Amino acid sequence: MLEQVIVFAIVLSFIITVILSPIFIPFLRRLKFGQSIREEGPKSHQKKSGTPTMGGIMILLSIIVTTLWMTKKFASLSVETYLLLFVTICYGVLGFLDDMIKVVMKRNLGLTSKQKLIGQLVIALVFFFVYERSGFSTALHIPGTDLSINLGWGYVLLLIFMLVGGSNAVNLTDGLDGLLAGTAAIAFGAYAVLAWNQGQYDVAIFCVSVVGAVLGFLVFNAHPAKVFMGDTGSLALGGAIAAVAILTKLEILLVIIGGVFVIETLSVIIQVISFKTTGKRVFRMSPLHHHYELIGWSEWRVVVTFWAVGLLFAMLGIYIEVWI
Amino acid sequence: MLTYGMVKRLCKQARGIVDDTISFRHVFVDPYQHAPKGLFVPLGRGAETLNIAIEHGAIAAFWREEEELPRYIPNQFPLFFVASPLQALEKLLDSYRQWESDTDEKTTFHLTISAHNGRIDSYDIAVLDALKQLQQKWTDAQGKEGCDQSC
Numbered sequence: 493m494l495e496q497v498i499v500f501a502i503v504l505s506f507i508i509t510v511i512l513s514p515i516f517i518p519f520l521r522r523l524k525f526g527q528s529i530r531e532e533g534p535k536s537h538q539k540k541s542g543t544p545t546m547g548g549i550m551i552l553l554s555i556i557v558t559t560l561w562m563t564k565k566f567a568s569l570s571v572e573t574y575l576l577l578f579v580t581i582c583y584g585v586l587g588f589l590d591d592m593i594k595v596v597m598k599r600n601l602g603l604t605s606k607q608k609l610i611g612q613l614v615i616a617l618v619f620f621f622v623y624e625r626s627g628f629s630t631a632l633h634i635p636g637t638d639l640s641i642n643l644g645w646g647y648v649l650l651l652i653f654m655l656v657g658g659s660n661a662v663n664l665t666d667g668l669d670g671l672l673a674g675t676a677a678i679a680f681g682a683y684a685v686l687a688w689n690q691g692q693y694d695v696a697i698f699c700v701s702v703v704g705a706v707l708g709f710l711v712f713n714a715h716p717a718k719v720f721m722g723d724t725g726s727l728a729l730g731g732a733i734a735a736v737a738i739l740t741k742l743e744i745l746l747v748i749i750g751g752v753f754v755i756e757t758l759s760v761i762i763q764v765i766s767f768k769t770t771g772k773r774v775f776r777m778s779p780l781h782h783h784y785e786l787i788g789w790s791e792w793r794v795v796v797t798f799w800a801v802g803l804l805f806a807m808l809g810i811y812i813e814v815w816i
Numbered sequence: 817m818l819t820y821g822m823v824k825r826l827c828k829q830a831r832g833i834v835d836d837t838i839s840f841r842h843v844f845v846d847p848y849q850h851a852p853k854g855l856f857v858p859l860g861r862g863a864e865t866l867n868i869a870i871e872h873g874a875i876a877a878f879w880r881e882e883e884e885l886p887r888y889i890p891n892q893f894p895l896f897f898v899a900s901p902l903q904a905l906e907k908l909l910d911s912y913r914q915w916e917s918d919t920d921e922k923t924t925f926h927l928t929i930s931a932h933n934g935r936i937d938s939y940d941i942a943v944l945d946a947l948k949q950l951q952q953k954w955t956d957a958q959g960k961e962g963c964d965q966s967c
Contacts, residue, residue: 594930667938760941767942771903777860777940786861 494693497566498684501697502704505558509708512550517712517719520544524595543717546591548725551705552584555732558701567693571626572739575619576698576732582615583659583731587723609656612727616655619735620648628739635745636816654734654743661753662730663723664760664779669715671781671795673706675752675802676729680706682749682806683736686813695739702732715792745813751805752798756780818843818912818923820876823855823896826907827878832894838875843908844926845947848872851926857905859929859947860939862886878904902943902950909954927951 521544556577563573589611590603603611624630630647631640643650666672684699706729712718721729730753737746747754756779763778775783784794820838824830842851845859847868856874858865863886866877876894878901879885889895898904909925916922927950929939 664941763940763942764945767940767946771900773940773942777938778942782938782940 494566497562497693497697498688498700500566501558501562501700502707504562505554505701505704506708508554508557509550509705510711512553513547513709513712513719516547516550517544520546520549520719543720545595545720545722546588546724547709547713547719548584548587548591548721548723548728551702551709551721551725552581552728554705554708555580555698555701558704559698562697562701563694567697570694571622572692573694573698575622575626575739576695576735578622579615579619579655579735580728580732582618583612584724584728586611586615587663587725587727590727591722591724612656612659612731613652615731616652619655620651623651623738624648629741631741632743633741635742635748636812650743651738654738654746655731657757658734658737658746658750658753659727659730661750661757662733663726665753665756665781666721666726667779668781668785668791668795669717670710670713671798672721672726672729673710673713674795674799676733677703677706677710678799678802678806679733679749679753680736682809683733683740683742685810686742686745687736687740689814690740692740695736698732699736702729715795742813745809748812749806749809751808752802755801759783817841817921818855818908818915820894822911822915823876823908826904826911827896827898829881829897830894831879831897832876832890833892834894838894840876840923842873842924842926843905844869844874845905846926846929848930849926857901859902859943902946906950909950913957925954927954 521542523546524544559573559577560569563569586603586608590608593603629642630644631642632647632650633640662672662676665675680699680702684696684703687693687695687699709721709725713721733750734746737743737749759775759780760778762774766772766774776786777783781794781798784797785791789797817839819836819840820834821836823840840853840855842849842854843857844851844854845857847856847858847865850872852873853875854869854873856866856869856877858869858877858879862880862883866874866886867888869877870893876896879895879897880901881897881899885895896904912923927947929944929947
């Protein structure tokens with residue numbers, strides 16, 4: 493009977509996002525364009541740049557409702573559930589502030605990168621203290637082996653690095669229609685399998701709720717996108733995937749299951765270093781998805797290829813953990 | 817004010833009308849920036865942003881040598897070919913500070929790109945990073961010389 497929750501959760505969160513989106517999209521559109529249309533008058537290009545952002549709100553609402561409802565009904569609300577929701581909501585709120593300032597003030601000011609980083613650090617620290625107090629282990633498991641290293645206080649550094657790095661990496665991947673929604677669905681799907689395999693049903697229900705929510709969002713975010721998730725969605729998903737990796741004690745495996753996010757981030761790091769030191773570019777444009785776009789791939793082709801790569805990484809991750 | 821001649825000196829090759837009396841009120845990197853009589857510096861996809869920049873007041877632009885010219889550009893529209901528009905902008909800022917005289921009407925430099933969140937406004941993160949430093953350098957220099965309308 494317990495298995496049914498997986499189906500229920502995925503369908504429920506999918507439906508919630510699909511129902512919420514048509515309600516929220518016109519509202520987000522007004523929020524973004526209401527003023528500027530009045531100020532500048534209608535112009536041809538407004539159609540082109542007219543996709544509203546902050547669609548992450550729909551994803552977040554759907555995740556919260558589904559996770560709480562399904563976990564309460566089929567398992568029990570645990571510290572893990574609250575921790576996962578805490579991280580997701582807090583990173584979502586941080587992203588929302590950033591989006592909101594950009595949209596309302598119409599400037600690239602947003603939050604400064606320093607403010608954003610401080611916000612990310614504070615959330616990660618709160619997560620650590622709750623996590624520590626609930627008596628979780630600070631050991632780091634090496635995937636595919638029986639080895640574990642107890643990091644002790646070093647674990648706090650790893651945890652912060654994962655949450656901050658994860659949310660930023662996922663944030664970078666959000667650049668083409670449907671790219672992040674698809675790759676996130678795959679990565680959370682993989683973690684759902686692994687969490688279920690460990691008997692952590694509460695974590696699995698959360699993961700599945702995310703899968704349903706982003707798949708529902710994909711209906712509106714696939715090319716040509718009617719809405720973008722914005723930092724509201726991407727920071728939340730990034731924080732959430734890192735938190736899931738921590739709670740399932742599969743920290744290192746995140747590098748593989750989130751391989752697409754890692755590659756995107758590396759492309760940016762390489763490009764920035766190369767551009768600063770030699771003045772030359774390694775990629776035509778970073779993050780990597782833009783490079784492929786500029787060498788002539790269609791947006792759709794880039795997105796589908798990245799999904800396929802994400803799927804392969806996810807399968808590899810499950811293989812390493814379950815069969816090796 | 818910045819003139820055609822000053823910009824021309826910074827590039828190897830130019831295209832379009834040659835007129836040393838053209839002067840630029842604005843220099844801008846964000847195609848959506850309202851910049852009448854502006855010189856546009858394309859830092860992203862030139863072909864997809866120049867038409868938007870023209871709509872917002874560009875009367876000339878830098879152009880990356882390797883990039884193909886879109887058909888919509890009028891024959892007389894002045895383009896300055898450079899290896900890297902970003903480096904050209906940096907040189908331009910340095911030279912402008914030497915040329916600038918107190919009595920002269922000033923050119924405004926807009927060195928930020930606002931978030932429009934569409935396909936055409938995706939920029940290389942490395943470029944945005946460099947632009948930020950350039951802007952910082954520029955505002956610092958402006959601060960030292962006393963603030964005018966350009967800061």
